[in-house]
Amino acid sequence: MRFQLTADQRALRDGVRDVVARIFGREALWNAVDRGGGLDRGWWRELGAAGFFSLRLSEAEGGVGLGVPEAVLVFEEAGRALLPGPLVATHLAAGVVPGAATGEVVVTAVGGGGLVEWLEEADVVVGEVRGAVALRSVDPLTPLHRVPGADPSAGLDDLFVLLTAAEQLGTAVRACEAAVQHARTREQFGRPVGAFQAVKHLCAELLVRVEVARAAVYAAAVTVDPVDIAAARLLADEAAVRGARDCLQVHGGMGFTWEADVHLCLKRAWVRAERGGSITESEDLLARELLIEAG
Amino acid sequence: MDLSYTPAEEEFRARLREWLAKVLPSLPPKPSPDDWPGRRAYDLGWQRMLYDAGYADVHWDASPTTRLIFLEETEKAGAPYVGANFVGLLHAGPTIAAEGSAGQRARWLPPILRGEEIWCQGFSEPEAGSDLASLRTRARRDGDAYVVTGSKIWTSHAEVADWCELLVRTDAQAPKHRGISWLAMPMDAPGVTVRPLRTLAGSTEFAEVFLDEVRVPVANRVGEENDGWRVTMVTLSFERGTAFVGEVVACRRVLGEIAREARANGRWDDSGVRRRLGRLNAEFRALWRLTQWNVSEGEASGGVPGVGGSVFKLRYSRARQELYDVAAEVLGADALDLERGWVLDRLSSLSYTIAAGTSEIQRNIVGERILGLPKG
Numbered sequence: 273m274r275f276q277l278t279a280d281q282r283a284l285r286d287g288v289r290d291v292v293a294r295i296f297g298r299e300a301l302w303n304a305v306d307r308g309g310g311l312d313r314g315w316w317r318e319l320g321a322a323g324f325f326s327l328r329l330s331e332a333e334g335g336v337g338l339g340v341p342e343a344v345l346v347f348e349e350a351g352r353a354l355l356p357g358p359l360v361a362t363h364l365a366a367g368v369v370p371g372a373a374t375g376e377v378v379v380t381a382v383g384g385g386g387l388v389e390w391l392e393e394a395d396v397v398v399g400e401v402r403g404a405v406a407l408r409s410v411d412p413l414t415p416l417h418r419v420p421g422a423d424p425s426a427g428l429d430d431l432f433v434l435l436t437a438a439e440q441l442g443t444a445v446r447a448c449e450a451a452v453q454h455a456r457t458r459e460q461f462g463r464p465v466g467a468f469q470a471v472k473h474l475c476a477e478l479l480v481r482v483e484v485a486r487a488a489v490y491a492a493a494v495t496v497d498p499v500d501i502a503a504a505r506l507l508a509d510e511a512a513v514r515g516a517r518d519c520l521q522v523h524g525g526m527g528f529t530w531e532a533d534v535h536l537c538l539k540r541a542w543v544r545a546e547r548g549g550s551i552t553e554s555e556d557l558l559a560r561e562l563l564i565e566a567g
Numbered sequence: 568m569d570l571s572y573t574p575a576e577e578e579f580r581a582r583l584r585e586w587l588a589k590v591l592p593s594l595p596p597k598p599s600p601d602d603w604p605g606r607r608a609y610d611l612g613w614q615r616m617l618y619d620a621g622y623a624d625v626h627w628d629a630s631p632t633t634r635l636i637f638l639e640e641t642e643k644a645g646a647p648y649v650g651a652n653f654v655g656l657l658h659a660g661p662t663i664a665a666e667g668s669a670g671q672r673a674r675w676l677p678p679i680l681r682g683e684e685i686w687c688q689g690f691s692e693p694e695a696g697s698d699l700a701s702l703r704t705r706a707r708r709d710g711d712a713y714v715v716t717g718s719k720i721w722t723s724h725a726e727v728a729d730w731c732e733l734l735v736r737t738d739a740q741a742p743k744h745r746g747i748s749w750l751a752m753p754m755d756a757p758g759v760t761v762r763p764l765r766t767l768a769g770s771t772e773f774a775e776v777f778l779d780e781v782r783v784p785v786a787n788r789v790g791e792e793n794d795g796w797r798v799t800m801v802t803l804s805f806e807r808g809t810a811f812v813g814e815v816v817a818c819r820r821v822l823g824e825i826a827r828e829a830r831a832n833g834r835w836d837d838s839g840v841r842r843r844l845g846r847l848n849a850e851f852r853a854l855w856r857l858t859q860w861n862v863s864e865g866e867a868s869g870g871v872p873g874v875g876g877s878v879f880k881l882r883y884s885r886a887r888q889e890l891y892d893v894a895a896e897v898l899g900a901d902a903l904d905l906e907r908g909w910v911l912d913r914l915s916s917l918s919y920t921i922a923a924g925t926s927e928i929q930r931n932i933v934g935e936r937i938l939g940l941p942k943g
Contacts (some may be wrong), residue, residue, distance in 0.1 A: 273568045273576070273632050275856075275863040281568065341568045352811065452938045467938035476881070476933035482619060483878045487860045488853035494570045503849035552838070555845030562826035562848055 291322045292353040301354055305412050311357050311393040320375020325366040333367055344438040344493040351442025354536055356413040358390045360435045361438045369396050372505045384549030386422030389414050411539035428549045434492055434501045436548045437508035441489050444511035447519040448478040454523050485511035498537050499561045502554040512541035580636045585642040586620055602771045607727040610650035614682030623680040626656050631862040642816040651724045655686035657678040659732040666790045666798050687728035689719040697928045700743045706735035712782040725761045725774035728754050738793050747808035751787040768914035811883055812858055818890055819851045829897045843893050850886045877929040884919035891916045
């Protein structure tokens with residue numbers, strides 16, 4: 273048992289981090305916000321060229337031939353960068369929908385709560401979207417439609433939930449890094465606010481939630497067990513949503529402004545938590561498993 | 568990332584399972600929590616059985632993964648926990664193994680492994696709990712002995728211990744972290760008085776220890792004089808790193824029992840109760856995965872657990888309390904009956920966010936040593 277990243281996995285993560293930072297750094301993030309949420313096809317194709325969507329396809333199919341754990345590491349980096357777009361749906365469509373693997377085609381899908389992201393920008397939609405109604409999305413970088421009467425968890429396969437959890441993990445990491453960075457540098461009463469226990473302890477809990485979620489998400493990537501995935505999903509949602517809120521608190525008044533990144537983390541985390549399907553159902557699955565295991 | 572075990576590890580697991588199935592039915596009944604002589608005999612007896620079967624030093628010599636398998640299987644089989652051997656096997660032993668001289672290792676380690684001697688921990692003091700470096704118990708050098716005067720508190724197993732891993736101040740002038748030494752004190756030395764303390768759970772889990780001019784040979788000092796703080800940090804990293812592994816397995820078992828009780832008494836129909844049970848299942852699954860992660864990390868880095876133990880302890884201590892709060896919700900009015908299972912455990916769980924460094928101390932450690940935030 274070596275439940276650690278292998279050298280290849282670390283290299284992959286670092287490589288993806290570099291690519292994502294190059295094509296979607298903080299400036300690009302804010303340009304996208306200012307553009308009002310349009311999807312940049314140029315860097316979508318760059319993601320495709322970097323193997324983002326074809327990662328799990330075999331080399332014979334033009335893919336990279338990697339597995340679910342590697343996909344999870346890649347989506348964690350996407351979540352850390354707050355990369356917008358229907359990334360999970362397009363990744364899952366690679367090999368099924370022509371052009372998805374290379375990033376020529378944008379694929380979206382009906383997610384939990386009957387939500388559809390990026391419907392107007394998508395070339396292909398997985399699922400039934402007749403009568404879809406546009407929402408005024410809380411997340412400036414995720415345009416949303418809602419399909420009335422849709423089964424709240426229809427079409428949600430486990431990989432969709434797991435890769436969404438990986439994105440949540442990445443966003444939780446970003447929130448933790450931002451909180452710590454602010455706490456180290458922002459001075460009040462003549463010292464960095466991170467020296468005050470009230471602030472330091474918020475940061476510590478941010479990290480604790482990240483590390484617990486990371487262990488759960490990575491383990492679920494190895495086992496691909498539905499109960500492990502449900503657990504990973506609950507903990508990753510918590511790490512991202514609570515993490516962004518605590519990060520906002522650490523930022524004080526600055527955290528409540530539009531110009532701070534924090535709200536982008538929180539809003540995306542909210543969207544993904546809904547997209548992952550009903551939380552109650554995940555909790556119920558985990559509760560029922562206790563009885564099955566106990567016999 | 569790999570969660571599978573090697574053939575050698577699987578073979579170890581199978582052999583251990585078989586041995587446990589053979590010996591556990593012949594164990595005497597567990598003594599009551601307040602029967603200290605009984606507990607001493609029971610816990611030492613179990614250690615002796617482990618020794619005879621070749622498992623005694625699994626905490627020291629085996630690979631971290633093998634140790635993980637040992638803790639998982641013994642807990643699943645309902646085998647006794649380390650009990651009163653806790654300090655010897657998990658604190659003093661590893662510390663002496665890492666920091667002691669050849670003579671000290673030969674004197675103290677075999678009796679721990681053979682189940683002959685019990686150790687207790689003399690770290691905390693009435694005026695210095697989590698602020699360990701403020702301890703005041705002083706040791707004055709007199710020929711080939713230290714003369715020790717002061718008092719210790721929260722000393723688990725003191726009533727039945729043969730030895731105490733004792734922190735004393737050997738240089739009152741030095742900065743507070745610098746003037747401390749680590750001594751092995753025989754508990755039957757003249758001047759040692761043990762007064763049991765009663766916990767809020769009604770049991771006598773630990774004691775106050777008064778030291779009045781107790782002579783401890785200088786030869787019993789582990790590490791250099793005034794270097795006891797560093798030696799202690801070695802001990803504490805063991806405490807936070809590996810001490811709770813078996814308990815996570817136990818908590819998962821208890822959670823299953825609570826779920827079954829809920830189904831039996833109708834509380835299962837309350838979706839709020841079901842949701843809390845589901846969340847706790849996620850929690851303990853994740854804590855088990857974090858354990859596997861930390862063990863793998865320790866294996867890669869050569870053994871001594873890192874500060875990641877603080878991350879684990881923060882979350883685990885809270886989860887354990889939530890576990891027994893859910894048990895109480897499932898039990899309803901029975902949660903007020905001390906005769907019912909889980910009620911004493913619920914009371915005991917209150918110590919988890921305090922013992923072995925409070926959650927507040929752990930958050931400081933995480934904030935300062937992992938995240939690099941400035942000291943307050």
